[in-house]
Amino acid sequence: MPYSAEINRTNPTCFVFLVDQSSSMLKPFGGQPDKQKAEGVADAINRLLQNLILKCAKSDGIRDYFYVGVIGYGGKVVSALGGALAGQALVPISVIANNPLRVEQRTRKVDDGAGGILEQKFKFPIWVEAKAIGRTPMCEALKLARQYLEMFLGRFADCYPPLVINITDGMATDGDPRLDAQALQKLTSSDGNVLLFNAHLSAKRALAIEYPSLEDPLPDNFAKLLFRMSSKLPPRLFEAARADKFPLQPEARGFVFNADLVSVIRFLDIGTRVAQTIR
């Protein structure tokens, strides 16, 4: 059965994040109108990286179950990693963990277990800053992701298929991204095709939609285009999502509208799961 390879340190898999940093990201975010989309995108990618790291963190350090690349596209297409990681393509997750640009102190509200709410401080590492500049070369970003993954698959031919997560407001300026998406999804390991999931951050104040099976309920053509580019959830991810109480229909796709894809990380199987992620 495809998508069943064990993810471990000798046979890791790969995440490539594509981050839309174009000038349209200056507009407010529908989900949180007091926030620019660029800030929403930066929060989303930082939270994804944080959760990916926490999934691999043990008391004695980080286990390198994943290699990670972050590609920014705003005007030009480049590695969006900064600081000590500036310009790097794919790096082991432990290297990401130990090299954030900075670690912010944030607060969150938690249930105190007795009907009340507690404010709890927590550390929020930043790897990618909010940025909004230039046009939206999404096709070129998908091409660069393909180069990263050809390299990775050359080394780990039997890995759990790599995942590409594209976070965008949906408006490519350099052509029809579906062709480059398809070319990316044609890459395979012996365990299956590369997966492309899309997170659409829109200025529209529409309800969040997670893992739909049909494009009809989606509010605009950009969302529909991204939906069509998104891979279907493989059976085990589908089952894990259902077990997590996502009301999925058959053929659900790796697409969310005004929502985040942190849950995908939770669905991946690296051993006995604990039902927690950082929001």
Added chain:
Amino acid sequence: MLTEIPSLRWYAFHTHKRGNTPDEYEDAFAGDAATGRFAVADGASESSFTAAWAKLLVENFVTAKGRSWHDLDWLASPRQLWANDVDAQSLPWYAEEKREQGAYATLLGVAFSRRAWHALAIGDSCLFRLRGGKLGKSFPLAHSSDFGNQPALLGSRGRPADTPSQSIRRARGKWRPGDRFLLMTDALAEWMLRRHEQGQRPVEDMDRLLAEPAPQEVFAAWVEERRKNQGLRNDDVTLVVIDFMANDLSFRAKG
């Protein structure tokens, strides 16, 4: 004392997940023939400081005063010990966050008294009672399809939401001389039930292992063989075997 007239004998076997090092083993087991209490636990691989938590759980289940299979008050002590151990450490941000979340493990404990047994389960570690070479009772899961990768867990931070009361399972029964009880963490238990469902006689398979001159020494290879050829999931594996000697009615356990 039981040790003078050993109507009960117990053995434990364990091996780590392939690809991990032996010190990354995060299951745990404990037993005390004198009190008639035994336990296995499976630390959740996604949590941190997990092996220590699993070990504290089984040891405290076995040594707790009172009916540890019935009331869970005894958990306060291992939770405090765990926190004392980890809260003082200076850690990088990710380890700090994982420490804050707490460690998680399944627990299966059983307590034998004069004629009866009482078991407690949180999660998918399983107890099997064998009688006359046949698989009898299985608890808390009865089918291989009941296993998933998100079992109920006991958390070291003791948040009420972590372990809802419906995920705490209890069972009881009678034991007879000649009975054999097996306690297992999930990968082996799933294998056992699946092979049984397929008519493959896993009990006999296990009997042959236990009849080896030095079963401990061949256990890891025995597991690896079944990982390769019989779909035994690659995970830490722990097995506790408790045998009640036939024709010996002298067992008296406390508790």
